[in-house]
Amino acid sequence: MNPEIPTGSPSVYRRGWPRVQSLRFAMMMSARVGITPTLKRAAFISKHARNVALRSAVVRRGIQTESLPPSASEAILNHQRLKRPSSPHFTIYQPQLTWISSIANRATGGALSALLYGFSLAYLFAPGTFDSTHIIELISGLPEYVKYAGKLILAAPFAFHSLNGLRHLAWDMGKFLSLKSAYRAGYAVLGATAVSTIALVLM
Amino acid sequence: MSASTLLHAPLSRTFASTAGFRVLRSLQVRRAASSSVQYVPGGPVYKGTVNDPTTFPPPSKMHGSHHWSFERLLAASLVPMTAAAFVTSGSSYPVLDGIFGVSLVMHSHIGFDSMLVDYLHPRKFPFLGNFMKWTLRTMTLGVLVGVYQFNTNDIGLTELIAKVWKA
Numbered sequence: 001m002n003p004e005i006p007t008g009s010p011s012v013y014r015r016g017w018p019r020v021q022s023l024r025f026a027m028m029m030s031a032r033v034g035i036t037p038t039l040k041r042a043a044f045i046s047k048h049a050r051n052v053a054l055r056s057a058v059v060r061r062g063i064q065t066e067s068l069p070p071s072a073s074e075a076i077l078n079h080q081r082l083k084r085p086s087s088p089h090f091t092i093y094q095p096q097l098t099w100i101s102s103i104a105n106r107a108t109g110g111a112l113s114a115l116l117y118g119f120s121l122a123y124l125f126a127p128g129t130f131d132s133t134h135i136i137e138l139i140s141g142l143p144e145y146v147k148y149a150g151k152l153i154l155a156a157p158f159a160f161h162s163l164n165g166l167r168h169l170a171w172d173m174g175k176f177l178s179l180k181s182a183y184r185a186g187y188a189v190l191g192a193t194a195v196s197t198i199a200l201v202l203m
Numbered sequence: 204m205s206a207s208t209l210l211h212a213p214l215s216r217t218f219a220s221t222a223g224f225r226v227l228r229s230l231q232v233r234r235a236a237s238s239s240v241q242y243v244p245g246g247p248v249y250k251g252t253v254n255d256p257t258t259f260p261p262p263s264k265m266h267g268s269h270h271w272s273f274e275r276l277l278a279a280s281l282v283p284m285t286a287a288a289f290v291t292s293g294s295s296y297p298v299l300d301g302i303f304g305v306s307l308v309m310h311s312h313i314g315f316d317s318m319l320v321d322y323l324h325p326r327k328f329p330f331l332g333n334f335m336k337w338t339l340r341t342m343t344l345g346v347l348v349g350v351y352q353f354n355t356n357d358i359g360l361t362e363l364i365a366k367v368w369k370a
Contacts (some may be wrong), residue, residue, distance in 0.1 A: 166282070
């Protein structure tokens with residue numbers, strides 16, 4: 001912390017103009033930046049006259065200032081942060097096998113679990129409509145292509161989630177952790193998923 | 204610039220001691236200094252002063268390493284159980300069917316809980332996060348009762364899937 005900059009000022013100017021408190025600081029500033037000769041002249045006249053000169057200079061430029069306590073800085077900062085936009089991150093990341101397979105694992109697991117939860121709760125609240133005989137009747141009445149489509153929609157997420165789950169458990173045991181082996185395992189999972197899905201649909 | 208040289212000398216010395224002290228302090232659970240601005244969803248509002256680090260949850264093996272191990276063991280146990288369910292029928296081994304159903308529901312609950320922790324953390328979503336956490340717990344309870352009812356009064360989950368697949 002620079003000891004020459006005055007601290008403990010009881011007021012904060014909203015536009016960020018530094019409050020000149022000491023003569024020494026004024027001289028230092030004018031020496032560095034080469035500020036107007038008016039300040040140098042002001043350094044040699046009385047303090048009151050100098051303050052009047054400075055204040056009138058500020059007023060002449062039409063800037064409104066307001067005295068705030070230091071605790072107000074936190075409120076101002078939080079309000080600014082709430083209004084700040086965030087740059088695109090999730091929408092611009094290049095699709096890669098690593099994160100696509102990860103989110104697909106989560107999505108397939110979530111979808112299958114939602115189906116399990118939905119069916120179980122439906123059976124709990126309406127066992128008459130959702131018991132096995134009604135369901136089997138309903139499904140056997142559907143056309144063949146709908147049945148095959150339904151099997152595909154159920155088999156593909158199940159196969160992918162199970163096989164990618166095995167890949168995940170392998171990571172937990174310390175295997176396939178390099179980028180190359182993670183990609184190889186990922187491609188193996190995709191191939192095995194395709195084969196398993198076809199096998200399950202034709203079963 | 205003289206300003207940068209001023210920054211290097213005293214700042215590096217003070218940073219080492221204060222950073223170490225602050226890290227030790229932040230590891231304990233401590234109540235943040237009161238702030239009138241609440242943590243708003245989507246808003247990067249901070250509590251305390253600008254220099255306070257984030258707080259951490261209290262270390263707990265039940266919510267940490269034990270939870271992780273249980274999750275992996277459960278997922279691993281689902282592999283042989285699913286294979287067995289494929290091979291046998293649910294009516295022949297009702298106990299296995301029951302254990303399989305309960306394990307499946309527990310696995311789903313842990314998965315949903317991870318999604319809530321990732322996307323609706325109570326720290327950022329104080330009302331919605333906690334509300335969804337308890338909604339999930341209630342629903343899991345209902346699902347467990349429903350699975351028990353279905354396995355007891357009806358043919359059971361594995362049998363249902365087998366029959367629907369051949370329907």
